[in-house]
Amino acid sequence: MSKNKIVFWRICICLLICAVALLCEHVFVLPPWVSITLFVLAYIVVAYDIVLDAFYDIIHGQVFGENLLMTIATVGAFFIEEFIEAVAVMLLYQIGEAFQRYALGKSRNSIAALVSIRPETATIVRDGEQVEVHPAEIEIGQNFLVKPGERIALDGIVVEGSCTIDTSTITGESVPVFVQKGDKVISGCICLDGTLTVQSTSDYDNCTVAQILDMVENATFNKAPAEKFITKFSRYYTPVVVILAVLIAIVPPLFLQNWAVWIKRAMMFLFVSCPCALVISIPLGFFGGIAACSKKGILIKGSNYLEMLSKINLFAFDKTGTLTKGKFDIVNVYPQENKQQVLKLAAIAEQYSTHPIAQCILASTAPQCSATVQEIAGKGIVAKTADITILCGNASLMTENQVEFEQSSSKTVVYVAENGKFVGYVELADQLKEDSITAIAKLHKMGANTAMLTGDNDHIAKEIATQLGIGKTYSQLLPQEKATIVQNLKTQGNKVAFVGDGINDAPVLATADVGIAMGAMGSDIAIQTADIVLMQDNPTALSTAVNISKKTLKVVKQNIVISLVIKFAVLILSAIGLLDTIAFGLVIAILADVGVCVVAILNSMRTMLPPRK
């Protein structure tokens, strides 16, 4: 039976006994000892664990625990013959605690549900039969089946079958992706309409899902300044409150004689002092924010980064792969009428190269024959086939070989010559991502500045920057120079986030106040170096993350203010004695404590609601 169920029955029994006791006292007018015995019984039923805890605390020298205070106050009430009050205080305390447990359990579960994307079973074929096993039993390189509706258990490569998969739990991207033989798939994605045979490339403990869960769960390890403030605060708070309570109990009675009243006030003062609401709701708020982010495919490695993100006023971007696709497209071939021939020759020359430009040319045209190639670093390629020599590269390659050629105005261009005679050129350009412009505009709208840091030359950088409307541009940078610039921006008083693809950016990611890696599906390096990881390749996720972080911080600040204000109000009321004019002063004190706590918990849950558009 759960703790709350037990408490529920204890409360019921206690109420029943109280009712009987009141009947005995007022209706049947039995001698007082009967009802007193019944009240004591009711008290024991509802409060035995608190009293036991109180004794346990005394033995271990914990003098100022809640339990001990409750016990002293209620036993005191028995001695001044306020039986109902004693029982009622314990009753309300138990009800409040139960409600608090319920609310917390609920919120904890809903956060857990947000991140419960870990598959618990996988199907493998053993001796020609399909067997269901736990994914931990599958070794790297082993094949497993994924049926429609199932989650992919481990990262892997599709070896058979094709289907559309829902990657939204991992990337936050709601459009399903089509995969077929040879494609990489990520654990945690759901197979929608077909059966896949997947060869695993990771084991259970190291697959993407495991890494994500690990990160979300351990995010609380890196505490945000707001959390640290509370820890510090509660360290000084408790002793101060205890000293004040002692003063309230001792000083006024010296002049006013009224010991009982002041001791009661001191007790009340101690009750309302419990800093629970603060201590619970702040990490809960951050946890909710982190979970909300992870649902959108944004992984945050610690509460501190979430808090920092809300304060960033300058977003510095890497260009290639972050704002642009990092993939070249052919934008023009000269001369148009001889297009096929130019591309054909270029493809033969570039067929063994892994350079992005070569990849792009090869994607458009397949090479028709083999060739012996010589790569000239920084210039291009000289390729020899059975009957011709092809020169394929930049302007200096042409000049060096005394080829007369027509200059292109484009910045990324490949000139092609056959047997020393100019044939034509191919112009290429890196394409902007579809939503880069929106993403930058959204950040500007939030009041943040933007900058672009790139290794490319001035011309290209300026062109891209104008298209994007980005604030400042720094070009022709080496990776360590990027770090220096970010450092400078920081010393100018900016809070700088750097957004990169996480591969060559380790130094600058570390230098920035917040390092954000993007498009990290399956890339371990990015996950390790960055503070925040955007799983999808989509820069608009950035503004979503900033929105969530701002909302979280707002909720956390509200919680701090609500609980402190109410706490201080009740503390003052109890100290000046306004609460003991109310019949159940202690009851009010408990309600203030538990009530604030529940309000703060509910407020924290708001961090998980989708952000307002």
Next chain:
Amino acid sequence: MRYVLKMVNLDCANCAARMERFISKIPQVDKVSVSFLSQKMILETPEETFEETLKEINEICRIIHRDTYVLGK
């Protein structure tokens, strides 16, 4: 070494905060975080003395709250 340990019967946020404070005072504990929400303790401590440290931690937990303890790895 960083350990992630499961906590049992940790049902008071203030207790978690106090456990964290006292455990961080153990000399061989480099860093500790007690998460009331995930009911976990993340602990950075040398591997060699882990068992002793765990014993000490459990003592502290039990003093702060009667039935809270830490499961081994």
